[in-house]
Amino acid sequence: MTFSASEIRQEFPALARVIHGKPLAYLDSGASAQRHISVIEAVNDYERNYHANVHRGVHTLSEEATALYEGARARIVKFLGAKSSREIIFTRGTTEAINLVAQSYARPLLKINDEILITHLEHHANIVPWQMVCEQTGAKLVVVPMDSQGEIHLEAAIALMGSRTRMFACAHVSNALGTVLPIQKLVEAAKARGITTLIDGAQAIAHFPVNVQALGCDFYVFSGHKMFAPTGTGVLYGREALLESMPPWQGGGDMILTVSFTKTTYNGLPNKFEAGTPNISGVIGLGAAVDFLNGLDRAAAHAHETALLDHATDRLRKIPGLEFIGTATNKASLVSFLVKGVHPHDLGTVLNDEGIAIRAGHHCAMPVMEYFKVPATARASFAFYNTLEEIDRLGGAIEHAVKIFS
Ligand code: C6P
Numbered sequence: 537m538t539f540s541a542s543e544i545r546q547e548f549p550a551l552a553r554v555i556h557g558k559p560l561a562y563l564d565s566g567a568s569a570q571r572h573i574s575v576i577e578a579v580n581d582y583e584r585n586y587h588a589n590v591h592r593g594v595h596t597l598s599e600e601a602t603a604l605y606e607g608a609r610a611r612i613v614k615f616l617g618a619k620s621s622r623e624i625i626f627t628r629g630t631t632e633a634i635n636l637v638a639q640s641y642a643r644p645l646l647k648i649n650d651e652i653l654i655t656h657l658e659h660h661a662n663i664v665p666w667q668m669v670c671e672q673t674g675a676k677l678v679v680v681p682m683d684s685q686g687e688i689h690l691e692a693a694i695a696l697m698g699s700r701t702r703m704f705a706c707a708h709v710s711n712a713l714g715t716v717l718p719i720q721k722l723v724e725a726a727k728a729r730g731i732t733t734l735i736d737g738a739q740a741i742a743h744f745p746v747n748v749q750a751l752g753c754d755f756y757v758f759s760g761h762k763m764f765a766p767t768g769t770g771v772l773y774g775r776e777a778l779l780e781s782m783p784p785w786q787g788g789g790d791m792i793l794t795v796s797f798t799k800t801t802y803n804g805l806p807n808k809f810e811a812g813t814p815n816i817s818g819v820i821g822l823g824a825a826v827d828f829l830n831g832l833d834r835a836a837a838h839a840h841e842t843a844l845l846d847h848a849t850d851r852l853r854k855i856p857g858l859e860f861i862g863t864a865t866n867k868a869s870l871v872s873f874l875v876k877g878v879h880p881h882d883l884g885t886v887l888n889d890e891g892i893a894i895r896a897g898h899h900c901a902m903p904v905m906e907y908f909k910v911p912a913t914a915r916a917s918f919a920f921y922n923t924l925e926e927i928d929r930l931g932g933a934i935e936h937a938v939k940i941f942s
Contacts, residue, residue, distance in 0.1 A: 539836035545921040547573045548764075558891030561926040565762070566711055566870050566917030567895050569742055571821075572764045578824035579766060579817045590816055591790055591807070605816050608823025609806070612771055615826045616756065617747035622776050622805035626819050629770035630738040631661040633757035634705070636772055636809065637734055638665035640785040641755075642703055648674035651700045653693070653731070655717070656682035656907060657710040660900040662736045666705060675702070682907060686713035686862035690721050701731050708740035712901035712913070713862025714845075714870040716740075723753050732778070738762055742829075742919060743868050744838050748773050765825035766818040772809070779805050786811040837920035841869050844918045844927060851931040857938065861913045870917035872899075875934060878941045880914040886937040892930055 545551045548570045553560040562570060582604060588597035590605045612624045627633040642652065652666045656679055663677075670677050678701070680693045688706070697704065704726040709716050719735060726733045734755040737746060741758040748756045755778070760769030774782075784791050784802055788811035793801045802808050848871050852858055857876030875883055880896035887894055895915045898905045905911060916930055 539833045539840060539920070541840055541921060541923050544832075544837075545923070548921055549573060549576070551921060555891040555893075556889050561890075561892040561922075561929050563916040563918060563922065563926065563930060564893045564895050565742070565919035565922075566739060566915065568761045568767065569764050569919050570921070571766070572825060572828045574828050575765055575821045575824045579821040582817050582820045587817070589813055601816055604820045604823070605814070608819045608826070611823045611826040615830070616771075616773050617749050618773055619749070619776065623773055623779065625772040625774065625779070625806045625809040626814055627757075627770040627772050628768050628815070629759035629761070630659075630736060630757050631665075631759075631770075633755075633770055633772035634661055634734065634736065635665045636785045637755050637757075637774070638669045640782040640809075641732070641774075641778065642666075642669050642675075643672055644783065646670075646673035646675040646702060649700060650675040650702045651678045651698065652676070653678045653680060653696055653701050653704045655680040655688045655693070655706045657686060657688065657713055657715060657901065657904050658705075658707055659711050659736065659738065660902070661738075662705055662707060662734075663903070666703075679903075680706075682904075685864050686710065686715045686904075687864045688715070688717050688722075690718055690725065693722055694725050697726060697729050697731055701726075701729070703734065704731050705734040705736065707736045707738075708746075709737075709743070709868045710862070710901070710904070711739045711870075712899040712904045712915070713864065713872055714867040715862060715864040716866040716868050718866075719753075720751060723751055727752055739868070739870075743841060745834055754778055760818065760822040760825065763822075763825055764828065765822040766815075768815045769818040769822045771822075776805065779809070782809075784808050784811070788812045790814075832920075840920050841918055844922055844924065845869060845871070847924050848916060848918070848927045848930070851927055852934065855931065855934055855938070858934065861908050861910065869919070870915055872913040872915045874910060874913055875938060878937050880912045882941065883914050883934065883937050886940060887930070887933050890929065890933040890936070892926075892933050894930075 590602040733753045737758040742763040756773040761767040791811040861872045884896035
């Protein structure tokens with residue numbers, strides 16, 4: 537297998553767009569990655585030829601749709617190194633997966649003054665569901681501090697893992713800072729203390745292989761749209777024994793075996809957690825994204841992303857008045873920064889005029905912004921389809937913006 541960014545990007549139709557007369561430089565894959573052609577075609581093929589409801593019909597189309605949908609689940613099992621399809625629940629995304637665990641796993645378990653441990657750099661999706669369950673149960677949210685580089689230290693986390701800690705939930709990679717957390721060690725420390733672990737893999741899954749058994753975590757969650765698959769898809773991996781012990785989250789079709797007005801019995805895993813008609817076409821697209829990633833030399837793709845990150849760091853560092861927010865030693869695929877005299881939103885607008893797409897804002901990580909005492913940052917996030925030339929264009933366009941606003 538060989539890897540070439542300039543070749544692979546031909547397989548992402550949206551990357552051929554011209555914006556304001558300039559070739560699109562899409563540097564916002566952290567928000568949502570572009571769709572690979574095989575994903576678009578798999579969804580198209582399903583919609584044209586196989587659409588029917590799943591798990592319900594005896595007719596050919598329903599059987600075919602079910603086979604495609606369950607085929608995608610089988611792909612995810614292998615992709616994550618899970619033990620069986622009973623451990624893979626399809627959700628609308630990372631957010632829904634965390635809410636499911638908060639409500640179905642944590643809520644029945646938590647007692648007054650129990651603790652849920654998260655870190656300071658979490659996305660709101662890994663803060664608010666825990667706050668909600670704390671309000672419902674009288675449990676407390678405890679936060680592992682972050683240092684000025686945007687790093688989370690194992691010792692700081694261990695210091696807060698006490699006899700009342702029931703759950704440790706943290707990001708694999710920070711979306712606002714790019715920090716890669718020492719997940720393996722954090723999970724080991726939590727496990728050694730009998731604490732259940734959830735890893736938010738939203739910003740990791742597209743960038744490096746994840747093996748949930750090697751990690752040893754109890755739950756691992758991510759969104760399809762950040763790994764080149766459709767929006768409205770996501771995965772909750774959960775250890776079978778835990779998922780088995782959890783009550784259903786939502787009630788409705790497909791999650792039951794029998795219903796009467798006096799008693800309902802629930803379906804087994806994974807259907808117990810997939811009430812209602814699912815996002816069939818999206819999940820089939822997610823399966824196609826897995827095939828695409830499996831066909832890629834992922835080590836080479838990751839090496840290219842590291843080269844992009846290094847080049848961006850070197851190039852942007854040369855811009856007077858530019859300050860990086862998030863300077864962890866181990867970072868993945870994004871740079872977050874401020875430019876003196878230019879508000880991040882204005883910068884985003886000027887860059888858009890140059891055909892360059894970045895994200896400006898708080899990145900749904902307001903506690904991170906509060907820590908660095910900034911309302912927002914500009915963020916350029918990369919995928920393996922980006923090129924060094926695009927980074928050079930970013931550097932030039934920021935310098936242009938500085939001139940406009942000075
Ligand atoms: N971050 C970003 O631009 P959903 O919206 O459910 O697909 O993913 C939520 C989520 C959870 N955790 C992390 C670490 C994330 O990065 C995200 C989504 C996007 O950074 C949109 S705010």
